[in-house]
Amino acid sequence: MDYYVSVATFAALNVILALGLNLISGFCGQVSLGHAAFYGLGAYAAALCSVAGVPFPLAILVGVLVAGIFGIVVGFAALRVREDFLAIVTMGVGFLFLGAVRKQPWLGAEMGIAKIPSPLDKWGYAALAIGAAVALVVLSLHVRRSWMGRAFGAVAQDEDAARTIGIDVAGYKITAFFLGTAAAGLAGGIYAHMTQLIIPDTFNFIQSITILAMVVIGGIGSTIGVVAGAILLTLMPELFRFINDYKLLVYGALLLLVMRFSPGGLAGLLQRLGLRLA
Amino acid sequence: MYYAELLLVGLIWGCTYAMMALGLTLVYGLLRILHVAQATVFTLGAYIGLLAANYSGSLAVAFIAGAIAAGALGPLIYRFVYQPILDRPPFVALVASIGVLIAMEDGFRLLFGPYGLSFEHNTWFTTTYSFAGMTMNLVQIWMVVTAVVLLSAFAIFATRTRAGVAWRATVSDPPMAESFGISVSGVRYVNFLIASVLAGIAGVLVGLLNNLVEPGMGSVIAYKGLAIIVLGGLGSVPGTLVASLALGVVESYGTVFLDKVLDRDAIAFLFLIVVLMIRPQGLLGRR
Numbered sequence: 275m276d277y278y279v280s281v282a283t284f285a286a287l288n289v290i291l292a293l294g295l296n297l298i299s300g301f302c303g304q305v306s307l308g309h310a311a312f313y314g315l316g317a318y319a320a321a322l323c324s325v326a327g328v329p330f331p332l333a334i335l336v337g338v339l340v341a342g343i344f345g346i347v348v349g350f351a352a353l354r355v356r357e358d359f360l361a362i363v364t365m366g367v368g369f370l371f372l373g374a375v376r377k378q379p380w381l382g383a384e385m386g387i388a389k390i391p392s393p394l395d396k397w398g399y400a401a402l403a404i405g406a407a408v409a410l411v412v413l414s415l416h417v418r419r420s421w422m423g424r425a426f427g428a429v430a431q432d433e434d435a436a437r438t439i440g441i442d443v444a445g446y447k448i449t450a451f452f453l454g455t456a457a458a459g460l461a462g463g464i465y466a467h468m469t470q471l472i473i474p475d476t477f478n479f480i481q482s483i484t485i486l487a488m489v490v491i492g493g494i495g496s497t498i499g500v501v502a503g504a505i506l507l508t509l510m511p512e513l514f515r516f517i518n519d520y521k522l523l524v525y526g527a528l529l530l531l532v533m534r535f536s537p538g539g540l541a542g543l544l545q546r547l548g549l550r551l552a
Numbered sequence: 553m554y555y556a557e558l559l560l561v562g563l564i565w566g567c568t569y570a571m572m573a574l575g576l577t578l579v580y581g582l583l584r585i586l587h588v589a590q591a592t593v594f595t596l597g598a599y600i601g602l603l604a605a606n607y608s609g610s611l612a613v614a615f616i617a618g619a620i621a622a623g624a625l626g627p628l629i630y631r632f633v634y635q636p637i638l639d640r641p642p643f644v645a646l647v648a649s650i651g652v653l654i655a656m657e658d659g660f661r662l663l664f665g666p667y668g669l670s671f672e673h674n675t676w677f678t679t680t681y682s683f684a685g686m687t688m689n690l691v692q693i694w695m696v697v698t699a700v701v702l703l704s705a706f707a708i709f710a711t712r713t714r715a716g717v718a719w720r721a722t723v724s725d726p727p728m729a730e731s732f733g734i735s736v737s738g739v740r741y742v743n744f745l746i747a748s749v750l751a752g753i754a755g756v757l758v759g760l761l762n763n764l765v766e767p768g769m770g771s772v773i774a775y776k777g778l779a780i781i782v783l784g785g786l787g788s789v790p791g792t793l794v795a796s797l798a799l800g801v802v803e804s805y806g807t808v809f810l811d812k813v814l815d816r817d818a819i820a821f822l823f824l825i826v827v828l829m830i831r832p833q834g835l836l837g838r839r
Contacts, residue, residue: 373818
């Protein structure tokens with residue numbers, strides 16, 4: 275039973291990460307290849323607080339805020355550079371985070387932070403992560419239909435046109451980055467307390483790509499699709515044990531095949547099937 | 553003297569980056585694709601070069617084999633990965649390219665083992681020369697010579713030959729080039745061929761320099777290659793060359809002065825981010 279609880283918790287954390295990235299890349303159209311850095315920022319900030327004796331809810335909140343504030347900084351970078359340039363800059367942010375953490379003794383360098391206090395039991399973390407994931411799904415669905423969601427869509431489709439009709443492009447870009455990275459910080463805080471040990475390599479480029487894979491395979495821009503993508507990619511290595519040894523091979527091949535045959539991901543595929551059935 | 557040596561080491565790495573980044577610029581200039589999968593081509597070149605060297609005992613054979621294998625793989629990636637999705641939004645090709653990279657990296661691990669292979673008779677690695685207090689091995693000297701010769705050959709190709717002119721015409725205006733009877737698809741294959749051969753040779757050289765060929769050797773250099781082409785101004789060949797050498801030197805000094813704060817890869821990307829925040833179009837890019 276414990277095993278299923280922890281798989282469910284990881285699935286929920288991945289849903290939070292993927293929905294956060296979907297806000298930035300799917301809704302607002304800003305490619306980010308460094309989402310794991312914000313996951314890491316949240317984890318490290320929350321872990322440091324907890325080790326220093328700060329109460330659990332406050333530590334999580336600090337993790338969310340630290341990730342969100344750095345997200346705003348990267349949002350400002352997104353005002354300077356666009357599209358391909360932005361993709362490489364966000365990739366750089368990921369490497370910069372990793373390279374900086376690895377060299378700081380007070381962040382535990384390569385060894386990471388161990389013995390993080392754990393105030394909840396397995397069920398508690400599962401409830402917290404799933405609750406947060408559901409809240410984010412609701413928020414995501416709501417944002418999509420709100421004025422903000424439509425403004426995000428306008429920025430994603432044509433920045434210059436959006437600006438011409440009076441949409442505050444800069445403000446919406448920064449908001450998208452703040453919301454998306456704060457969500458990653460939340461996932462990071464929960465992860466750090468649950469595992470009680472964090473090391474830099476958990477938050478590397480492959481992790482960023484894994485999150486991106488969840489978004490893309492689920493269907494970039496589609497909330498339900500992204501949730502399905504995140505759950506699918508979490509369960510796949512668990513259901514098919516043999517995949518674990520070839521995890522990256524399978525991820526890579528899936529990314530390639532989805533891009534080649536159904537760039538809309540699972541959501542796009544279902545939509546096409548639906549249209550054909552109708 | 554120490555600083556001069558750091559400069560030299562930086563420039564040597566810069567030459568290797570240039571061979572890798574030139575190919576990425578060529579692909580970007582023609583197709584607007586960030587060709588991350590170039591890392592796969594680089595690693596394949598290194599593995600085939602290593603196998604050829606250990607089998608035949610000759611490094612010349614290693615370079616020929618590495619270049620042929622890489623030169624075959626690049627155009628194949630274009631044909632089966634990029635060509636079908638050219639009309640889709642740019643992130644589609646980028647994500648597909650990352651997919652190829654991580655799948656193939658795992659593939660190399662499964663085929664050749666996770667720990668990497670070494671050259672049996674790496675005579676270039678053990679032959680060293682000293683002058684003016686600096687020591688270099690033969691691999692480093694060949695790195696510079698190869699980069700200078702190949703990049704000059706490319707410059708002559710691009711400016712003096714009919715094929716080169718056709719290539720440049722296609723970069724600046726594909727429909728117009730086509731109406732003048734240039735085979736655009738042919739130019740694209742040649743483009744991938746040149747980019748891949750350069751990457752394959754760079755792969756063999758880096759393998760010789762570290763005396764180790766491992767599955768992940770290409771990824772970091774490809775990410776830096778992307779940083780370099782962005783740094784130089786996307787699609788600008790002179791910018792790419794300047795940025796390659798600049799990045800090599802910055803890394804070389806950075807690893808000494810910033811060692812306590814950042815690792816080597818982080819220094820490269822910090823440099824990129826700082827430059828882009830000041831000049832969003834890159835060093836030699838145009839708005």
